[in-house]
Amino acid sequence: MKLTIERAALLKALGHVQSVVERRNTIPILSNVRIEAEESGLKLTATDLDLAIVEEVAAVVSVPGAVTAPAHTLHDIVRKIPDGAEIELSFSTEDQRLHLKSGRSKFTLSCLPSSDFPEMSEGAMPHQFALTASELKELMDKTRFAVSTEETRYYLNGIYFHVTDAAPDAEGGASAGPVLRAVATDGHRLARVELPAPDGSRGMPGVIIPRKTVGELRKLIDELDGTIQVALSDTKVRFSFAGATLTSKLIDGTFPDYTRVIPVGNDKELTVDAKLFAEAVDRVSTISTDKTRSVKLALESGRVTLSVMSPDNGTATEEIAVSYEGSAMEIGFNARYLLDILSQITGGVVQVLLADAASPTLMRDAQDGEALYVLMPMRV
Structure with missing residues (x-):
């Protein structure tokens, strides 16, 4: 040679x-x-x-x-x-x-x-469709932060891709007709993003693409602007683009029924500038020393007060103006999880739907109906 x-x-x-x-x-x-x-x-x-x-x-x-x-x-x-x-x-x-x-x-x-050198046998891949690089990046970027790293729950160690009909109500997102949906959860937070189902994707099985595959694929298409050909079976998936082919085994497990944890009756609505909110959360959480980095939100009409108490370092509070007309309430969140979700809000304003201090909270980008996030509260 x-x-x-x-x-x-x-x-x-x-x-x-x-x-x-x-x-x-x-x-x-x-x-x-x-x-x-x-x-x-x-x-x-x-x-x-x-x-x-x-x-x-x-x-x-x-x-x-x-x-x-x-x-x-x-x-x-x-x-x-x-x-x-x-x-x-x-x-x-x-x-x-x-x-x-x-x-x-x-x-x-x-x-x-x-x-x-070992060969990875692909077998037949009957389901084939195409996505643009920007579409695939969005599906991965807005969900992969919520992928679990616990090996005991291996079926959560990836992003779940499936085609379904968009829900008719507001919780189903802005898409009409069949949608390709990407979901990831670690039990503490959930991310769900969807886009209109591409031609050829109808009838595809629900598949869990492993965390490592998602990471490698994301690096490969980082600067790509073209089209990506996707082919899959019940056990493998293949991505082809720009002279490269990535083939991966799928996680052999059943993804849980995530729809059960998406709240539908949260009636307290808070809207706030996502960047200002994230900066305030980041500042007050600086004082936290515990692993959970918990932050408490005290909601009142027109404002929210963020506070953190640390037995070692002291306390921190910050008040920010928000749009909120519900009854006063207090709720706690893991600051890092909250920041992960806020970093996905590209439209500028985050919409937060709450029920009470013990129930899941729904968050979405006010200008992006295709992305939805659920965050479990914690005691503070």
């Missing part, structure tokens, strides 16, 4: 694929990236057996072939080569080493046979 490639192109592709590779592996081949030189160019593949990424990049191939090399080491080498340089990669069966040359720099890396 022998090829020549621009440093920038190789670095970008390696940056994508090496991210999937775990730093610690008990199976040596999983620490490697498969390098395939074909007439059409270079193909890089990495996997952790649950997630696989394949990226194609332009290269001048003089001798086709395939080999695997340590992913993180190769990425670090290419990263440290001067920008604008050309890199020559070659592999000889005589010494079983990958040779990298660039200018006066030469590196030799240990290799493992390409034939030992």
Whole structure:
């Protein structure tokens, strides 16, 4: 195998694929990236057996072939080569080493046979549809903060995607007809975002896309503006775009009936500038020393008083003007959870619907009917 490639192109592709590779592996081949030189160019593949990424990049191939090399080491080498340089990669069966040359720099890396590299069998993926990069970013960005990290409740360790009919009432969002809905919850907060169901998505099974897959996919499409092809079955999902393909196993579990925790009778409405609210919460929570970082909200007509008490540091209070005409009440929240939700409010004004100090609180962007958040209160 022998090829020549621009440093920038190789670095970008390696940056994508090496991210999937775990730093610690008990199976040596999983620490490697498969390098395939074909007439059409270079193909890089990495996997952790649950997630696989394949990226194609332009290269001048003089001798086709395939080999695997340590992913993180190769990425670090290419990263440290001067920008604008050309890199020559070659592999000889005589010494079983990958040779990298660039200018006066030469590196030799240990290799493992390409034939030992595991293949992720995809099987049939009968459900296929397309999303724009901005649509997929929105579905992930506005929900993934609520994904659980508790391994015991593994079925909450991802985002639940499914197609359903939009509810006819105000709680169902602004969309009419079938919607593609993304939901995440950790038991303390819930995020639900939806958009009109794309062509081909009707009839798809409800699937839970793992947290790691969501993170890797989000990095890959960060600067992408095009269309993403989505294909899925009951067990796997595949995303294809701009010369890259990400294939992942789905979480084998049943996502709970999240509709049961979305309150429908909350009659106390508070509206406030989300940025001012978030800044006030952030300031008063600075004094908190406990893990929960609890903040108490005392609501009265036209204002809310935020307060935090810390046995070690003292107290903090701040009053902000709001639109609220309900009866006076006090309610407590985890400050970090509250800030996570407020950071998703892009329209400027957050609408908060409350019932009492012990019931779930509903929050939404006043200008975005497609996103909805639920936050459980806490005793303060």
